[in-house]
Amino acid sequence: MQAFIVNRILQSLIVVLVMTLLVFAGLFVIGDPVQMLVSPDATDIEKEAVRQSLGLDQSFVVQYLSFMRDALHGDLGNSFLTGAPAMDLILKRMPATFELVICAMILATGIGLPLGILAGLRPEARSSKTIMAGSILGFSLPNFWVALVLIMIFAVGLGWVPASGRGETVQIGPIAVSFLTLDGLHHLILPALTLSLTKMALIIRVARAATREVAGQEYIKFARAKGLRKNRIVGVHLLKNIMVPLITVIGLEFGRTAAFAVVTETIFSWPGMGKLLIDSILTLDRPVVVAYLLLMVVFLVFLNLVVDLAYLWLDPAAREKGRD
Amino acid sequence: MSTDMMSKETRDADLGAPVLKIEKLCTWFDTREGTARAVDGVDLELYEGEILGLVGESGSGKSVTGYSVMGLIDPPGRIAGGRILLDGRDLTRLSEEEHRRVRGKDIAMIFQDPSMTLNPTLRIETQMIEAVRAHEACSTAQARRRAKDALDMVGIPSPEERLRAYPFELSGGMRQRVAIAIALLNKPRLIIADEPTTALDVSIQSQIIYELQTLCRETGTAMIWVTHDLAVVAGMADRLAVMYAGRIVEVGTTKEVIEQPGHPYTRGLMGSVPMHETRGRRLARIPGATPSLLHLPQGCSFRERCALADKACTRMPELAQHHQAQSIRCWHPGETDR
Structure with missing residues (x-):
């Protein structure tokens, strides 16, 4: 190990x-x-x-x-534009992006996983077909369009939530977060939803495919023959086996989204890293761009490692192999 | 094999009411091309401690019969008719939840491939404890103790360690023993074993057969042993039922069926089993292939492959008593090839 x-x-x-x-x-x-x-x-x-x-x-x-x-030596250079250390600029923006992305992934997994399992368990049912049609929409609609439509409906039309900004934040140590205040949550929901849609669609499809495969396995039939309740069969026997492909998708999508939430952040004026990246590219502020990409590479590599460790945790046979 | 010697009447008197009584069971699968009658009017009876060998080729409906009793027929399959009485209670009328309570408690099932039946991501103890707790409100510790006893019973050495193991850490024979231990956990009335030794080494096969046989005798559990291999069940079953194209074509004590097979299909099966006497000779073969369930010939399903077939065979024969406990579904029972 x-x-x-x-x-x-x-x-x-x-x-x-x-x-x-x-x-x-x-x-x-x-x-x-x-x-x-x-x-x-x-x-x-x-x-x-x-x-x-x-x-x-x-x-x-x-x-x-x-x-x-x-x-x-830990120095990634200073911004050409402002002279501030590039690292500081990025780290200051990081919590906002991570908060947004984590919320988006929670939404995507929390909604996508059950829907995907449902669609996988009863592939012929009308509800399953509706779910799959919805996931195709989630895939194909561009983020910026979804964002604008959501703003039009919920911010402009119904006036339930604000259209931009981060709202009131709470300071936890050096990090400011929105999700702990009602106002912050209101600001968070639309961009998080926008960002989650494609991930949700992907998770639905992966969960469905994995569920269909696992549901046909003998050990599921054996679990039924043991007289286990359906909740236990789906929640333990099936879930543990479909998690391997899902962890990959969730982990990698999390990384990609965090690194490149640019469009959504721009539309909702969310003060995250994505906005910083676009601005820096436009001004050819090389140290900031390089520092940003480096940081993201390290982050993605780290995420991959976490995913691999999750595999080992999920699949005891792989754990054994890793030990040798 | 004392039961072999008894006539049907004395056995009935000795054994009282049957544990399982299947009456005119029909399990059909609705496909796009039509309805496949995988099981079509099967009658069976099973008494306490009795082992019934259910023999047939793949597609004969023997496994579907087993799954029907378990209540594990999924759409497009359905139980289209008949009754399955377990201690007099009709399982076909149970709700899903009532059926769940029967599965794994009163009827247990052992599957063919032990490398596929245990969940690879869960420890043995998890898979055993949950099987106890699905049917009884007891503590995890109690359930675990039962699990350990069950492993002991099927001859697994150092059960304490095995409980902590994952399935991939056990050999095939060990895994099947675990599956058998799981089947025995709740002291079922009936075990349905679906080719439980086919995937195992020959040496392990005979051990498992011997152990299951002994356990059934000791606990009074009745067992249906589903197999395509006549040689495997001939040595252990009290009675044999031979299935062909969804119907039982011959049933009787093992001695009757093996020594004087009455149905041409059974004789064909017997002829294709390598035995001491047939050594060095070419094995007999049943001509033709299993017919599709969607396009069965009119009348006797076997007639197109049968050397005895004549005009009478265009009507479906009934399963009629032939010799004491032996019944045969054939217009020409016991006749040898012309």
């Missing part, structure tokens, strides 16, 4: 290393940030001065190596 984790961490380090190189090179070729920073009528000498002060006059290799050296 420990060997497994160490192994995974080493693999992850390589992934992170490759990612830094890719991101750095990508942004290096995209454009010249100096053009965005100086006023349009600046002289070449002034531009050159800015370039030198940011270290942009060096060769790619030198820039990369100095970036890596700083990064190893």
Whole structure:
């Protein structure tokens, strides 16, 4: 088990290393940030001065190596635009995004999993077909459109919830959260719902497919032959076996959503990381973009590790193999 | 095999009321092409401590009969008629919840492949304790003690450790013993064993057969042993029932059926079993293939594969008494090939 984790961490380090190189090179070729920073009528000498002060006059290799050296010391550079440490900018925005994404995933799993199991248990029933048709809608409707329609109905039309912002927050240590106040919850519900729809659709489909497969297994029939109650058969025997594929989907979708909740955050003016990323890309604020992507890579790699550990917990046979 | 010697009448008198009485059971499957009559008018009786071998090829309806008794027929299948009386109580009239209380308590089932019947993600103890607690309000500790005793009974060494194990940590024979222990947990009146040894090594097979036989005798549990393998049941069953295309074609004591098979199909089955006398000779084979349940020939379902078939066979023969406890569904019972 420990060997497994160490192994995974080493693999992850390589992934992170490759990612830094890719991101750095990508942004290096995209454009010249100096053009965005100086006023349009600046002289070449002034531009050159800015370039030198940011270290942009060096060769790619030198820039990369100095970036890596700083990064190893925990310094991912300062924003070209504001001069603030890139890391601080991101970390300040992180809780808002995570709160939104966690709520979205809870919604998606809490609603999608039971619906998927239901549809899988009775594939021919009309209710199941309705659920599946709904999941296709959830897949195909673009996020921004869903967001706008939800705003039109619930914020503009019915006036039940506000259309933008984070509302009142409560401070827990260094982190501000919305979900503990009624006002915050009101602000949270629409963006979380928007973000959850595609995940919900995906979870429904995966849960349904897995349920259909597991429900046909002999051990389910044996469980019925033992006279177990239906709740126990579905809630324990079936659920534990369909969780393996579902954990993958839930884990990876969580990561993807957290990293790229951009559209939803923008529409609802949710002050999260996604908004920061878009702004930084537009201004070619390289340190922030690089720091952001690096952080996300580390986060996704970590999430993958958690998913793998969850497998081991769910599947005793795999646990045995991991031990050898 | 003392029961073999008894005539039907004396056995009835000795054993009192049957544990299980199946009357004209029909289990049909509605498919797009029509109704498949997987079980079509089956009558069976089973007494305390008795082992009945239910023999037939795949598709003959032997397993469906077992599942019907368990109440595990799922749509598109349905019980279209007949009665299943367990100690006089008609199971076909029970609600789902009433049926659940019977399953695993009064009737237990053992399945074919022990590597598939135990849930791979749950410990043995979990799967045993839940089987006790589904039918009785007792503490987990009590249920666990019962589980341990049951493992002891089926000859599993160091049951305490096995209880903590996951199924993949046990061998195939061990897993089947666990499945048998689960079946015995609630001291059922009847066990339905659906080819319980087919997936096991031959050496383990005979052990399991011997153990199940002994357990049934000791506890008075009746058992239906569903199999396609006549050789397996011949040594253990008190009576045999042979099924073909959803109907019982021959039933009798094991001795009667094995020594003087009356139905041409039973004789065909006997001929295809390798035995000492047939050594070195080509095994007999029943010509043709099992007919589709959707397109059965009119009259006797077997007539298209039967050497004795004639005009009489275009009408369905009744299951008629042939010799003491032996009944045969054939217009030409006991006749040898022409």
